[in-house]
Amino acid sequence: MTPEAQPDQTGTSEAEEFADVDDARRRLGDVGYLADARMATTIFLQSRLGKPVLLEGPAGVGKTQLALSLAQATGRKLLRLQCYEGQDETKALYEWDYGKQLLYTQILREKIGQVVEDAKDLDEAVERISRQDSIFFSERFLAPRPLLQAIASDVPVVLLIDEVDRADEALEAVLLETLAEFQISIPEIGTVTAKHQPFVILTSNNTRDLSAALKRRCLHLFLDYPTPERELEILRSKETGLADALSARLVEVVRGLRDLELRKAPSISETIDWARTLSVLGVTELSAEVLAETLNVVIKYERDNEKALKALPRLTDPNAAVPDSRGGHGHGHGHGPGADHAHDDAPPPPPPAALDESGADGRAVRAAKDDPGRHDTDYYGAPGKGAAPKRPVPRSQGERSFARKRPV
Numbered sequence: 376m377t378p379e380a381q382p383d384q385t386g387t388s389e390a391e392e393f394a395d396v397d398d399a400r401r402r403l404g405d406v407g408y409l410a411d412a413r414m415a416t417t418i419f420l421q422s423r424l425g426k427p428v429l430l431e432g433p434a435g436v437g438k439t440q441l442a443l444s445l446a447q448a449t450g451r452k453l454l455r456l457q458c459y460e461g462q463d464e465t466k467a468l469y470e471w472d473y474g475k476q477l478l479y480t481q482i483l484r485e486k487i488g489q490v491v492e493d494a495k496d497l498d499e500a501v502e503r504i505s506r507q508d509s510i511f512f513s514e515r516f517l518a519p520r521p522l523l524q525a526i527a528s529d530v531p532v533v534l535l536i537d538e539v540d541r542a543d544e545a546l547e548a549v550l551l552e553t554l555a556e557f558q559i560s561i562p563e564i565g566t567v568t569a570k571h572q573p574f575v576i577l578t579s580n581n582t583r584d585l586s587a588a589l590k591r592r593c594l595h596l597f598l599d600y601p602t603p604e605r606e607l608e609i610l611r612s613k614e615t616g617l618a619d620a621l622s623a624r625l626v627e628v629v630r631g632l633r634d635l636e637l638r639k640a641p642s643i644s645e646t647i648d649w650a651r652t653l654s655v656l657g658v659t660e661l662s663a664e665v666l667a668e669t670l671n672v673v674i675k676y677e678r679d680n681e682k683a684l685k686a687l688p689r690l691t692d693p694n695a696a697v698p699d700s701r702g703g704h705g706h707g708h709g710h711g712p713g714a715d716h717a718h719d720d721a722p723p724p725p726p727p728a729a730l731d732e733s734g735a736d737g738r739a740v741r742a743a744k745d746d747p748g749r750h751d752t753d754y755y756g757a758p759g760k761g762a763a764p765k766r767p768v769p770r771s772q773g774e775r776s777f778a779r780k781r782p783v
């Protein structure tokens with residue numbers, strides 16, 4: 376079975392194999408992805424152990440990009456299954472091309488008429504038509520979706536299953552079976568087994584807990600916001616045009632913003648965008664004013680904007696005054712670590728996790744947010760109103776492709 380199959384020009388040549396961890400790191404670097412030792416080791420191992428990699432972490436830390444870069448670095452074709460709520464297995468595995476079937480029956484109307492022409496009753500006509508089933512439920516009328524495409528591919532592929540946490544649990548079970556066996560059975564046609572084991576990358580933004588069974592089958596890698604050194608390195612590699620010293624300061628400011636209790640913390644991609652913006656504007660000094668004017672590049676919610684505007688003077692200069700947004704007095708000192716005091720007219724203090732003691736990269740803030748099941752339909756780490764109700768999933772989900780009883 377060769378849906379979308381190309382002649383095997385790349386072959387399964389050794390070129391796509393990583394020689395070792397350093398080779399993986401170097402080749403990802405060559406295509407613009409700066410992997411740290413942990414990432415490079417995981418990527419090297421998945422290529423050798425044939426295990427999928429599950430990448431978890433906040434938005435914009437390079438999860439999807441890692442899969443795209445892996446495909447580029449290995450010369451493999453990329454197949455992508457973008458997950459969403461309510462998605463059913465036909466969009467992940469395969470479906471029958473009803474339109475094409477219909478078109479063929481229209482065109483072949485006369486021929487079909489001949490088949491049933493001399494049937495003595497309806498029963499016999501139906502019986503004769505059903506004998507032709509295999510024609511209409513054959514590869515010709517099959518529309519393979521990413522999972523089947525990956526399994527059936529004649530060339531080695533990288534299969535990206537993006538934002539798997541957005542899919543329903545029933546689809547997760549389908550994935551589980553496919554990833555466990557690297558084969559898919561199509562009742563009308565038979566079982567399709569992978570010729571080349573795909574490199575599989577799953578990503579999740581942690582909007583819901585994934586099943587232990589899925590996690591068990593994967594190499595797990597948590598991608599967090601990078602260290603300042605690595606973020607600066609990424610900025611440099613993107614050639615944003617912003618001077619190095621300013622880029623380094625910008626990275627610090629962004630890290631400060633990540634420490635605030637924001638609905639959507641700025642990610643690496645936003646740091647890149649901000650650097651490009653400042654460069655285009657010809658900025659030579661990172662003042663609170665110039666950052667405030669361009670804050671919309673990194674801040675996406677009005678509520679976050681207020682918080683960020685308030686924090687900018689402190690982030691650009693730790694000794695600067697923090698303006699009182701309610702028209703009260705300005706502080707003659709920063710609210711850095713240890714600035715733990717109250718004013719009668721001051722706004723209520725932020726929750727403890729939002730204070731600077733949370734650590735430079737906001738780890739504690741995110742840890743406090745990482746409350747399984749607290750999310751509803753909000754996305755990107757937005758505080759939810761409680762666990763989302765489970766969507767009803769048809770019992771038939773998965774039955775057509777997997778005869779075995781699936782794990783619950």
Ligand SMILES: Nc1ncnc2c1ncn2[C@@H]1O[C@H](COP(=O)(O)OP(=O)(O)OP(=O)(O)O)[C@@H](O)[C@H]1O
Pocket residue numbers: 407408409410433434435436437438439440441578580609643644647
């Ligand atoms: N290690 C890295 N090396 C080079 N670029 C990076 C790296 N990490 C992140 N980036 C940059 O950050 C951008 C955003 O990454 P990506 O879209 O992969 O994030 P994500 O984690 O998939 O986010 P989301 O959860 O929103 O889908 C990429 O386009 C890339 O430019």
Ligand SMILES: [Mg+2]
Pocket residue numbers: 438439440537578
């Ligand atoms: Mg992504």
